[in-house]
Amino acid sequence: MLIPTVDLSSDNPNASNQLLDAATEYGFVFIENNNIGILKSNIDNLFALSQNFFAAPVEVKQEVAIGSNKAGKNHGWLSRGIETLDPATQKRADVKEALNIGAHINGELQQALPTPLEPHRETIIAFQNSCHAFCQLIFQHLAEALKVKRDWFTTRHDPSKGPSGTLLRLLYYPHVLDVEDGIDIRAGAHSDFGSVTLLFQFPGQPGLEIKTPTGEWESVPVDPAQGESNGVVESERVLPILVNIGDLLEDWTGGLLKSTVHRVIFPKGGEGADRYSIAYFCHPLDDARLDPVPSNKVQDHAAKTGKGSTRNGTVLTAKDHLMERLAATYSIKT
Numbered sequence: 048m049l050i051p052t053v054d055l056s057s058d059n060p061n062a063s064n065q066l067l068d069a070a071t072e073y074g075f076v077f078i079e080n081n082n083i084g085i086l087k088s089n090i091d092n093l094f095a096l097s098q099n100f101f102a103a104p105v106e107v108k109q110e111v112a113i114g115s116n117k118a119g120k121n122h123g124w125l126s127r128g129i130e131t132l133d134p135a136t137q138k139r140a141d142v143k144e145a146l147n148i149g150a151h152i153n154g155e156l157q158q159a160l161p162t163p164l165e166p167h168r169e170t171i172i173a174f175q176n177s178c179h180a181f182c183q184l185i186f187q188h189l190a191e192a193l194k195v196k197r198d199w200f201t202t203r204h205d206p207s208k209g210p211s212g213t214l215l216r217l218l219y220y221p222h223v224l225d226v227e228d229g230i231d232i233r234a235g236a237h238s239d240f241g242s243v244t245l246l247f248q249f250p251g252q253p254g255l256e257i258k259t260p261t262g263e264w265e266s267v268p269v270d271p272a273q274g275e276s277n278g279v280v281e282s283e284r285v286l287p288i289l290v291n292i293g294d295l296l297e298d299w300t301g302g303l304l305k306s307t308v309h310r311v312i313f314p315k316g317g318e319g320a321d322r323y324s325i326a327y328f329c330h331p332l333d334d335a336r337l338d339p340v341p342s343n344k345v346q347d348h349a350a351k352t353g354k355g356s357t358r359n360g361t362v363l364t365a366k367d368h369l370m371e372r373l374a375a376t377y378s379i380k381t
């Protein structure tokens with residue numbers, strides 16, 4: 048099982064169907080030649096900011112601790128030990144720190160940034176915007192392949208129309224000196240909650256794995272063209288963007304699109320190296336109703352699987368769906 052790469056340039060007339068096939072079969076896809084402009088320099092800059100932040104003294108990070116008055120619910124810094132994504136299997140908490148930054152509303156972030164990031168507010172907002180535009184491009188292609196109105200998903204992900212659960216997350220997986228007993232997982236097995244996730248892995252820092260339909264773990268490369276890159280090293284290349292489908296979009300499409308379980312491990316021999324990644328979790332507007340996507344492909348599939356976003360006859364909103372997933376994962380009272 049090899050995660051497909053789809054070329055989104057205008058010379059690929061089959062892009063929409065290829066994207067839908069990848070989302071249906073794998074739930075993960077690499078996108079190359081997107082013309083929306085998440086530039087390599089933007090990604091490099093964000094990684095540099097992330098490294099700066101995580102290297103700050105604990106008191107600086109603590110000021111924006113998750114759930115604090117400054118950061119707010121589900122926003123801010125998670126110290127190591129707070130999150131265990133797969134509590135049923137993991138002996139220890141995830142070996143990671145994270146900074147959750149919620150979507151801005153009309154250019155205003157809804158939370159205090161940590162001091163080292165404060166001067167870079169505009170860079171962060173610009174990055175959120177380019178990630179969001181990229182997600183909207185994906186949604187237009189999916190709408191086309193599902194034969195629904197081209198703006199069916201995009202209007203429901205239009206941040207000018209209201210708040211959403213969309214989150215930009217900086218992740219830092221610290222190295223460990225000796226892999227202690229039971230520490231073998233950087234991020235436990237999970238699926239993402241939202242509609243789509245963009246994932247940026249730092250060159251040379253592998254560790255992501257997906258669960259195949261037969262239950263085996265398969266590693267996801269940082270660069271799918273490894274070995275065929277004409278001698279250009281990974282850190283100098285424009286890497287394709289990794290996109291995966293989340294639980295909400297799986298339910299919204301009656302299970303047609305797959306939200307694939309994944310995790311982050313310590314690569315063999317790489318325990319002594321830090322790892323950085325950045326995720327953009329895209330969610331529909333809080334009050335978007337998750338009526339089944341009006342596509343024959345979706346409806347045929349839903350009839351077979353019985354999956355959907357209705358509970359006891361009531362259609363969930365995107366916010367209800369997120370609360371349901373958060374409650375199941377973190378025992379948060381809704």
Ligand SMILES: O=C(O)CCC(=O)C(=O)O
Nearest residue numbers: 218234239255311324326
């Ligand atoms: O760090 C990674 O590569 C994956 C992170 C991830 O899956 C998540 O935060 O949901």
Ligand SMILES: [Fe+2]
Nearest residue numbers: 237238239309
């Ligand atoms: Fe994830």
